[in-house]
Amino acid sequence: MKEQETILLQGHIIDSLILAKVLDTILMMGGTFDFEDVQIGKTREEPSRARIIVRASSAKLLSEILHAIQPHGASVESERDCRLSPAPADGIFPDEFYATTHLPTQVRVCDQWVKVDRIEMDLGILVDPVGLTARTIPMGEVTQGDLIVIGREGVRVTPLQRPRDRDVFSFMESQVSSERPHRHVIGDIAKRLVQLRAGFREGKADSKVLLAGGPAIVHAGGREALAWLIDEEFIHVLFCGNALPAHDMEVDLYGTSLGYRHAAGRVVPHGHEHHLRTINRIRDIGSIEAAVKSGVVKTGIMAACVRRGVLVVMAGTIRDDGPLPGVITDSVKAQAAMRAAIPGIGMALLVASTLHAVATGNLLPASVPSVCVDVNQSVPTKLADRGSFQAVGLVMDAASFLGELSRELGAPT
Amino acid sequence: MSRLLVCPPDYFAIEYEINPWMRRVNAVNSDQAVRQWHGLMQVLEEEVGAVLERMRPMPGLPDLVFTANAGIVVGGKAVPSRFRYPERQREEAYFEDWFREQGYEVVTLDPGHFFEGAGDLLRFPDTWFGGYRQRSEVSVFPLLSDMFHREIIPLELVDNRFYHLDTCLCPLSGGELLYFPPAFDHYGQEALAERIDPARRLVVSEVEALRFACNAVCVGKHVVLPAGCPNTESLLTSHGYFPHPVLLDEFMKSGGSAKCLTLALD
Numbered sequence: 001m002k003e004q005e006t007i008l009l010q011g012h013i014i015d016s017l018i019l020a021k022v023l024d025t026i027l028m029m030g031g032t033f034d035f036e037d038v039q040i041g042k043t044r045e046e047p048s049r050a051r052i053i054v055r056a057s058s059a060k061l062l063s064e065i066l067h068a069i070q071p072h073g074a075s076v077e078s079e080r081d082c083r084l085s086p087a088p089a090d091g092i093f094p095d096e097f098y099a100t101t102h103l104p105t106q107v108r109v110c111d112q113w114v115k116v117d118r119i120e121m122d123l124g125i126l127v128d129p130v131g132l133t134a135r136t137i138p139m140g141e142v143t144q145g146d147l148i149v150i151g152r153e154g155v156r157v158t159p160l161q162r163p164r165d166r167d168v169f170s171f172m173e174s175q176v177s178s179e180r181p182h183r184h185v186i187g188d189i190a191k192r193l194v195q196l197r198a199g200f201r202e203g204k205a206d207s208k209v210l211l212a213g214g215p216a217i218v219h220a221g222g223r224e225a226l227a228w229l230i231d232e233e234f235i236h237v238l239f240c241g242n243a244l245p246a247h248d249m250e251v252d253l254y255g256t257s258l259g260y261r262h263a264a265g266r267v268v269p270h271g272h273e274h275h276l277r278t279i280n281r282i283r284d285i286g287s288i289e290a291a292v293k294s295g296v297v298k299t300g301i302m303a304a305c306v307r308r309g310v311l312v313v314m315a316g317t318i319r320d321d322g323p324l325p326g327v328i329t330d331s332v333k334a335q336a337a338m339r340a341a342i343p344g345i346g347m348a349l350l351v352a353s354t355l356h357a358v359a360t361g362n363l364l365p366a367s368v369p370s371v372c373v374d375v376n377q378s379v380p381t382k383l384a385d386r387g388s389f390q391a392v393g394l395v396m397d398a399a400s401f402l403g404e405l406s407r408e409l410g411a412p413t
Numbered sequence: 414m415s416r417l418l419v420c421p422p423d424y425f426a427i428e429y430e431i432n433p434w435m436r437r438v439n440a441v442n443s444d445q446a447v448r449q450w451h452g453l454m455q456v457l458e459e460e461v462g463a464v465l466e467r468m469r470p471m472p473g474l475p476d477l478v479f480t481a482n483a484g485i486v487v488g489g490k491a492v493p494s495r496f497r498y499p500e501r502q503r504e505e506a507y508f509e510d511w512f513r514e515q516g517y518e519v520v521t522l523d524p525g526h527f528f529e530g531a532g533d534l535l536r537f538p539d540t541w542f543g544g545y546r547q548r549s550e551v552s553v554f555p556l557l558s559d560m561f562h563r564e565i566i567p568l569e570l571v572d573n574r575f576y577h578l579d580t581c582l583c584p585l586s587g588g589e590l591l592y593f594p595p596a597f598d599h600y601g602q603e604a605l606a607e608r609i610d611p612a613r614r615l616v617v618s619e620v621e622a623l624r625f626a627c628n629a630v631c632v633g634k635h636v637v638l639p640a641g642c643p644n645t646e647s648l649l650t651s652h653g654y655f656p657h658p659v660l661l662d663e664f665m666k667s668g669g670s671a672k673c674l675t676l677a678l679d
Contacts, residue, residue, distance in 0.1 A: 011555035015607060016566040017600040018551070044539070044564040047555050072569070073551040 002055045002158070003062040006036060006077040007069070010049040014040060019050060022069045031056040031065045051077065055158075082107040082154030084127055084147040091140050096150040097124045100136055101157055102366040102386065107134050108154035118343065119365045121386075125149040138339075140332055160366055160390070167191065169369045169390045182394055186401070189349075189371055189392075190408035193234045196346050200236060206346040208236040212360040213398070214353025215243035216375075218257045222351075222399035223248060223300055225406040230304035234409065235349075237341050238305055238312045239356050242279075242320040242327045245288060245312075248301040250278040279322035287325045288312075313337045317355065339363055347371075352398035354379050361386060373401045415632045417457065418486075418511075418676040420468040422450045422478045427667055431498045432576045434668030446663035450478070453637070453659045453671060460657055461635040466678065468511055474504050479669050480676040481579060483508035484530040487561055491517035494530040497548050520560055528553040531676055532577035534565070537584050540608055541565045544578025566608070568601040574623065579672045583627045585636070589613040589652055591629065591645070593622035615652065621645050628670035639670045 013019040026033050036051040052074075056062035066076060085094035102121040106113040109129050116125055117135040126137040127147050134149075142148065149155060168188040199207030217226055229235050247257040255262050259271025282291050291297045292306035305312050314327040315334035328334040342363055348370040350357035357372055361383045364370060369390035372380040380393025394401060407413055426441050457463045471477055482501070484493040491512040496502045512519050522528055533549040534557065535542050541563050545551040547570045554565040568578065572595065575581035581596035590609050594602050594616060605614070617626045626645040629638035636649050640658040649656045661670045 011551070011558065012564055012566050015564075016568070016604045018567055021569075021598075021600045045558070045562050047558060071546055071551065073555075073567070075552070 002032075002057060003059045004053055004055040004156070004158070005062060005066060006079070006156075007052050007054055007066070007074040008049070008077050009052065009072075009074050011047050011073060012041070013050065013073070014048050018072050019048075022052075022072050022074055025069050025072075026054055026065055029056075029065045029068060030061060053156075079108055079111075080154050081109060081111065082125075082127070082149045083151045084129065085150045087142045087144055087146040087148055089144050091142055093124050093139055093142060094148050094150055098149040098152065098155055099123070100125060102362075102364065103160060104158040104365070104367065106156050106158075107149055108156075109134065113156070118339075120339070120342075120363055122362065125155075138335070141336075168392055182396055182401075182404070185392060185394060186404045186408055190405060192347055192369065193405075193409060197233055199346070200233065206344055208344045208346060209234060210237040210239065210341070210345045210348045210360070211235045211351060212239035212348065212353060212356040213244055213351040214241070214356060215247045215258075216352035217244060217398045217402065218247040218251060218301075219260075220352070220397050220399035222402035223251060223257075225399070225402035225411065227299065227301050227304040228406050228411045229402070229409070230301065230308055230310055232409065232411075233308060236310060237345065238301075238310055239338055239341075239360055240312070240314055240353070241356065242314065242316050242323040243275075244353075245302045245314065245324055246275045246279050246321065249282065249288070249291070249297050250275045252297050252299050252303070253278050253281065276321055279324055282324055283322060311341055313341055315356070315359075335359070335363075349373070350383065351401065358382060361391075366390070373398060415461075415463045416466060416678040417463050417630070418466045418468060418480045418483060418678055419454065419674060420478050420480050421470050422446050422664075423470040424472050424475055425450075425478045425664075425667075426475045428475050429500045431500055432668040433574050434665065436666070439666050441663055441666055449659070449661050449663050450674065453661060453674060456637055456657050456659055457630070457632075457675070461630075461632045461637060463630075463632050466515075468507075471507060474507065476501055476667065477504050477507065478664075479532075479667075479673040480508075481673045482530045482532045482577075483676050484512065485534050485557070486512070486517065486531075486676065486678050487536075489518055490520060490560070492520050492522065492528070492530075492557065492560065495522050495524065495526050495528050495553075497527040497529070522553060522556065526550065526553050526556070528557070529577060532579050532673065535578055535582060535584050537588065537608075539564070542578065542582065542584075542605075543567045544570045544582070546570050547573055547576040566604055568597055568604065570596060571598045571601075572596050576668065577673070579628055580625060580668070581622060581627050583629045583631060583636075583672065585615075585631050585652075585654065586633055587653070589615055591615045591617060591627055591636075591649070593617045593619070593627055595619070596622070615645075615648050617642075617645050617648075625665060625670040628672040630671050630675055637671050639665070 032055045034053045039049045041048045100123045105116040105119055114132055114134045120136050123136040123138050127134045168185045196207045251257050251262050254274040256271045256274045261268050285291045288302050289306050292303045297303050316323050316327040316329040350372040371392045372383040373394045375397050377395045384391045384393045425446050427435050427437050482494050484491050493509040527550045529548040533544040543554040543565045545567050551567045554567050558565045575596040581593045583591040621642040624641045625639050626642035629636050634654050636654045637657045640660045646656040
């Protein structure tokens with residue numbers, strides 16, 4: 001994270017161009033700034049006042065900038081440590097606990113700014129003042145006596161910098177439109193996937209791609225394209241429920257998805273039972289992995305995941321059939337398993353699943369570019385409203401998206 | 414009627430070097446200095462009609478003669494200076510005592526702030542300008558603005574030969590400004606241009622600026638300035654002022670001239 005300090009500038013700073021001089025100096029020296037608060041004097045006599053966050057790429061540069069602007073009246077605001085309070089009981093935050101955002105966050109501990117690890121929205125911050133570490137913690141995971149940040153003092157949140165890459169992620173304005181042409185958006189996503197795969201193969205940090213998807217991928221005909229993307233190592237983590245794997249394997253075993261003949265698109269007699277028979281078969285075998293490795297399930301998304309060692313987190317919901325072995329039916333445990341898979345993710349594709357898309361979106365730090373694809377505009381809109389530069393919404397069906405994306409990446413047509 | 418505080422140069426000398434003009438080897442001719450100072454007083458009293466208040470000079474305080482740096486006096490309220498250099502900090506108590514003896518309401522700045530009085534704070538009726546970076550620091554101006562309920566536009570002094578604002582800028586009674594623009598950076602020049610239209614900005618040449626043409630005392634239409642600045646005199650005349658050149662080169666050895674030797678009391 002960049003180094004930063006908050007400075008105060010006051011007096012007749014507007015007409016004297018002192019404010020302009022200070023801001024120009026910051027920029028000319030290679031720093032950046034954000035206004036935190038500006039009060040302009042209403043009369044000539046009344047002074048103005050600005051609180052400005054100054055950022056620089058290193059502590060040395062920041063100190064040089066502060067040194068240069070100090071003679072013009074910029075004083076560094078004295079910073080206090082964050083306040084800590086012990087959790088009163090297991091699973092309960094202290095009163096006034098600080099609730100996180102999904103933006104990069106630091107807390108001041110023993111006069112030092114400490115990065116909050118695993119940032120995620122709507123959690124608390126657990127601090128170890130001895131080891132000088134801080135991380136987010138969900139309410140349910142708190143243990144009595146854990147030191148939790150309270151109030152806002154000594155907490156600072158860094159707004160996202162506009163990404164440097166000049167692609168679709170760099171100038172999205174959080175708007176989602178069904179009328180916008182998709183092709184160049186998908187082209188940009190494909191370019192990112194190529195870069196990330198190269199990084200993944202070299203073992204670079206933050207180069208894994210997560211796909212969270214619903215069964216509409218299979219019903220709409222996106223199964224082959226997604227299986228190809230997984231086989232080609234473009235996807236490294238899969239979040240889904242019970243239905244996506246059930247219908248994917250139903251296609252392999254019966255040639256239908258939810259009873260429709262996959263190739264012909266017609267209902268087959270008693271086809272509605274096929275997914276139940278599929279689930280039953282896999283339960284009998286013991287696991288999806290065993291079903292694939294023993295050759296019972298040969299094609300499709302789950303087979304590709306097993307072949308490629310993709311981490312699959314299956315989170316169950318109410319009235320799931322079966323469920324399949326491996327589906328986590330305790331939603332708190334499922335949430336924890338999803339959360340554990342987030343570190344290292346460099347991009348997220350949220351396709352055709354309101355439930356998993358929203359859950360995943362809320363688990364992701366704002367810094368991870370995400371693409372939400374759904375035929376229902378409200379889902380990408382909800383995700384885009386998270387206030388990230390890097391959330392792209394596409395109103396289109398899953399099969400078209402995955403098909404176009406895989407073709408863009410060189411899949412045979 | 415204009416009242417000015419002055420201090421006879423009985424102990425004036427160059428005993429230290431705290432600006433680029435001061436050279437200890439460049440000794441002051443004391444007799445000459447006394448003659449020049451009395452010449453200035455005569456012009457101020459007889460030709461300009463100013464009333465002079467004389468402070469008692471003190472041995473060991475050679476720069477007490479530069480009363481412009483005593484502080485700032487407005488409407489019965491006096492804020493004594495807080496000098497940047499220890500050599501002049503010893504003057505603070507004398508100036509403060511004088512203000513108290515004269516019955517001014519004295520408001521002091523916290524120690525640690527640097528503010529060198531009317532040397533760095535110059536006034537138009539509606540806007541005041543504050544010079545900073547060389548001697549006074551910018552953070553005193555919001556405090557002074559609050560004390561006097563006036564807008565103070567800070568101007569950075571970027572050339573150390575013009576170490577006080579009154580060495581490179583002089584507000585004239587008709588709203589004109591006599592100044593040497595390169596003593597300011599472009600932000601300062603823009604800020605001045607924003608407040609004073611081009612017809613009222615009287616630009617002094619570098620040659621005359623270095624003779625301290627801007628270190629002038631303006632009382633009504635009279636402007637008392639150091640001798641040797643003919644172009645500035647013409648400029649003033651063309652704008653309806655009466656220039657009064659006075660030979661003050663002994664004081665220039667210390668980096669001061671007419672304005673530095675006076676403090677406006679009203």
